[in-house]
Amino acid sequence: PAGDESLFILNSGIDQGLRLRDLNHDGRCELIISNPDRQAVYMWSEQNSEWQQLSWSLPADALIVDAKGRDAGLRFVDINEDGLDDALFSNESRYSLHLFKSLEEGWKTLFEKQRMGAGEVPAISRNGTNNGAWFHSKHLWVQNEDTVKLKHLVAGKSFAELMELQGPQPKSPSAALESIQVKPGFHVELVAAEPLVQDPVAFDWGPDGKLWVTEMADYPLGVDESGKFAGRVRYLEDTDGDGTYDKSTLFLEGLGYPTGVMSWRNGVIVTTAPEVFYAEDTDGDGKADLRESLYTGFGEGNQQHRVNGLRWGLDNWIYLANGDSGGDLLSVKTGEKLT
Structure with missing residues (x-):
């Protein structure tokens, strides 16, 4: 590799998980190293005549070898039949599938699971040794002392069954609508869907017919799990009066896990711990x-337990909930501490 870095196939007689593999089947192998201390992928640079490290690697828990250099349970095989090498990992305690996208993106995780019971991916390795696993006819097969009592003496999963282990997938807006069951006399209509609105957690109608929506695009760990806020407030409009929203306007962005919105005067009240604030568009853009800021000091615990639920009561007060997050509340306008 570039610089002074050295990679070894063996270190003190221990397999380091160094493999050559043509991941994208372009006729040129990539160099992969995968062990508990190191996960990296390199591609050969003709221009520089050296191995250059790529920006991605195998997922942290999908290893070729364990700390003792033994078989950890990872195999490269084209599970989704797109001509690229996916990574299937399976040992006595957990299993996962990672689909290869490209040399720019690397692998994308389809599922990661702990072993719980029946119907799971057969273990490729067990206690550091091959568990009698091989691939044939678009199946993962396992044959060992545990399978001798089975009807065909083997256990297996087809590639199609492996793909299905990712669990239920998102439905299209029309399919989601058809899946909703209501009592006789009621019906459900679709008024808004992606891409007009994404990650909605709360909404409220304004007197002008606008549908105000808070979107928690940063849940639960921020953008790319970096902690960066990406919550939004937008409003939807039905410009042609057909009962379906057709225009979406981003009103606010960069909020930290917004949980509530309420149309108020010429703008909206928004809850986003530790704050409740009022926002308005004064220039019409x-x-x-x-x-x-109206109130501050709300607790910033679990995002699902934060201040939320703005409701206008019959007594002309605005009510909200605060889960179990607590806080030391302060009225920003008056300086009064609230209990």
């Missing part, structure tokens, strides 16, 4: 340019 659809973007909030006025933001006024």
Whole structure:
């Protein structure tokens, strides 16, 4: 590799998980190293005549060898039959499938699971040794002392069955609508869907017919699990009066896990711990340019337990909930501490 870095097939007689593999089947092998101390992938640079490390690697828990250099349970095989090498990992305690996308993106995890019971992926390795696993006719097969009592003396999963282990997939808007069951006399209509709105957690109608929506695009660990906020407030409009929203306007962005929105005066009230604030578009461009903090000090615990649920009561008060997050509340306008 570039620089002073050295890679070894063996270190003190221990297999380091160094493999050559043509991941994208372009006729040129990539160099993969995978052990508990190192996960990396390199491609050969003709221009520089050296191995250059790529920006991605195998997932942290999908290893070729364990700390003792033994078979950890990973195999490269084209599970989804797209001509690229996917990574199937399976040992006595867990299993996962990672689909290869490209040399720019690497593998994308389809599922990762702990062993719980029947119907799971057969173990490829067990206690550091091959568990009698091989691939044939679009199946993973396992034959060992545990399978001798089975009807065909082997255990297996087809590639199609492996793909299905990812669990239920998102439905299209029309399919989701058809799946909703209501009592006789009621019906459900689709008024908005992606891409007009994404990750909605709360909504409220304004007197002008706008549908205000908070979107928690940063749940649960921020953008790319970096902690960066990406919550949004947008409003939807039905511009042609057909009962379906057809226009979406981003009103606010960069919020930290927004949980509630309520149409109020010329703008909206938004809950996003530790704050409840009012936002308004004063120049008519659809973007909030006025933001006024009303209350602060709400607890920032579990995102699902934060201040939320703005409701206008019959007594003309606005009510909200705060889960079990607590906090030391303060009225920003008056300076009064609330208990």
